[in-house]
Structure formats: structure tokens, C-alpha cells
Amino acid sequence: MNDLELYREQLALCDDKIIDALVERSMIIEKIMAYKEEYGMPILQPGQEAKQKRRLEEKLSDNRYKDEICDIFHCIRKNSKRIQARKLFDYNIVLIGFMGAGKSTISDYLSTMFAMEIVEMDQVIAEREEMSIPDIFETYGEEYFRNLETNLLVEMQEKKNTVISCGGGAALRKNNVQEMKKNGRVVLLTASPQVIYERVKDSNDRPVLTGRKNVEGISELMEQRCEKYEAAADIVIQTDNKTVLQICEELVQRLMEMDE
Numbered sequence: 001m002n003d004l005e006l007y008r009e010q011l012a013l014c015d016d017k018i019i020d021a022l023v024e025r026s027m028i029i030e031k032i033m034a035y036k037e038e039y040g041m042p043i044l045q046p047g048q049e050a051k052q053k054r055r056l057e058e059k060l061s062d063n064r065y066k067d068e069i070c071d072i073f074h075c076i077r078k079n080s081k082r083i084q085a086r087k088l089f090d091y092n093i094v095l096i097g098f099m100g101a102g103k104s105t106i107s108d109y110l111s112t113m114f115a116m117e118i119v120e121m122d123q124v125i126a127e128r129e130e131m132s133i134p135d136i137f138e139t140y141g142e143e144y145f146r147n148l149e150t151n152l153l154v155e156m157q158e159k160k161n162t163v164i165s166c167g168g169g170a171a172l173r174k175n176n177v178q179e180m181k182k183n184g185r186v187v188l189l190t191a192s193p194q195v196i197y198e199r200v201k202d203s204n205d206r207p208v209l210t211g212r213k214n215v216e217g218i219s220e221l222m223e224q225r226c227e228k229y230e231a232a233a234d235i236v237i238q239t240d241n242k243t244v245l246q247i248c249e250e251l252v253q254r255l256m257e258m259d260e
């Protein structure tokens, strides 16, 4: 055997070791999840990831392959999150609720924490139309926008393990809710009109709030919508005075309880 063949054999042995270590690591991930579940501990512990990263960077500080190895560990962590997500949520998580309830914010955090695909409906619609949401409303009217929402929701039902952040009006049509439920669990985020006002007052990208961007106007529209929101929801999470992490943890726990 020449040297080249020998090196290739050594490489194959290295790969085998990596596979064994990755399988062992994935099994440990599952044990950690089972432990947290058994002892009622928080599933989301963002500090832990930072700790792991610091440990690796210290360990590799003088290593000439530090950047490449850190990159591989980034990928490993992402895939560990996927293993968790697949085990916890064998369905889409569909977030609904009034403007400013935090659908986009919570979806973004959840999808990062579990390396889940995210679909931000408003963003997808704006990209496809090459127009902002206020411009779509102004140019084509609300009905046109609502039809785009319905079509997108139908399309989404082919997905799995995806976080879907709906626009605030998406749950108002009965057939939209039917689509959401085909493959997903519907989570309603709520907040008081005062809190909503504080969250939306500085933004101008919600045409439905034009002329009613005050606590009374918000309160009135919320009243009109809340029955439909509640009817659509599998889970309701109140978000006033809660951090994004607290809301996500509550959401995960409530989804897990649904499987008990």
C-alpha cells in the first residue's frame, strides 16, 4: 500500500470515529430532553449554548483549525436543535393574534432556538408582490391581500416542523383556520390594548390601524376580532409583562402538555 492509500484509510477511520461520536452526542441530547421533561425543567436554556461555545473557543484558542472546527460545531448545534424540534413538534406551530401581540418576534425566537424553518406570512407576501403591505392595501385593496393570505396558508400545509407567523387578520376567515389546523397547532398570543398600543405606536406598516392607532381604537377592533381568534386557538398565551423567553417557554410547555 502506498502512502496515499494509507492516508485515505486513516481518514476513513477518523470519519468512523466522528460518526460514532455524533451518534452518541445525539443520544445524549435526547436524554437531556427526557430529563428536563421528567423534572419539569425549562426546555429553553439559552445560557447553556453560550457556555458550550465559550468552552470550545477556550479549548481551541491555540488550534490552527479553530475557525473550521468552530464552524462544524455551529452546524452540530443547529442539528441538535433540529433533533429536539422533531421530537417535540411533529407539526407546524401557527401563531395568530392581534397586531403587536408578538407573533413575528416569538416566531423568530422559536425558530432560532429549535432551528425550525420559519414562514413570516407578511414578509413572503410582500416579497412575492414586490411591494410593502401598506402598498398592497393601497394599490389593490384589503380583499386582494386577504386572498393572498388564504392562498399562502393552503400552500403551507405541505410543510412540517415549521413556525408560521400569521398576519393579524389571517385567523378571521374560517377556511384559513381550517388550513392552519390541517397540519398545525394554533397558538393565540394576546396582549392588552395598552400594551399593544405601546408596541405598535411607532410603526407605520400596519394599514388596518390607520386612523385608530390609539388605545380606544385598538380596543374596539380587538373586541370585534377576539371571538374569532379564541375560536381558532388550540392554546392561548397572554404576553403582557412577559419576556420573549418566558413566552416561548410557556408556549413550548403548553404544546408538550397537549401530547400528554
Ligand SMILES: Nc1ncnc2c1ncn2[C@@H]1O[C@H](COP(=O)(O)OP(=O)(O)O)[C@@H](O)[C@H]1O
Pocket (backbone or CB within 6 Å): 097, 098, 099, 100, 101, 102, 103, 104, 105, 106, 168, 199, 200, 239, 242, 243, 244, 247
Ligand atoms: N413580549 C414582548 N415584550 C416586549 N416587546 C415585545 C414583546 N413581543 C413583541 N414585542 C415588540 O412589539 C413590537 C411588535 O411585535 P411583533 O412581533 O411585530 O408583533 P406582531 O407580529 O404580532 O404584529 C415589536 O417592536 C417587538 O419588538
Ligand SMILES: O=C(O)C1=C[C@@H](OP(=O)(O)O)[C@@H](O)[C@H](O)C1
Pocket (backbone or CB within 6 Å): 097, 098, 099, 100, 103, 104, 122, 133, 166, 167, 168, 169, 170, 205, 206, 207, 208
Ligand atoms: O391584523 C391585520 O389585519 C393585519 C396585520 C398585519 O400583521 P401583524 O399582525 O404581524 O402586524 C398585516 O398582516 C396586515 O397589516 C394586516
Ligand SMILES: [Mg+2]
Pocket (backbone or CB within 6 Å): 103, 104, 105, 122, 165, 166, 167
Ligand atoms: Mg408580524
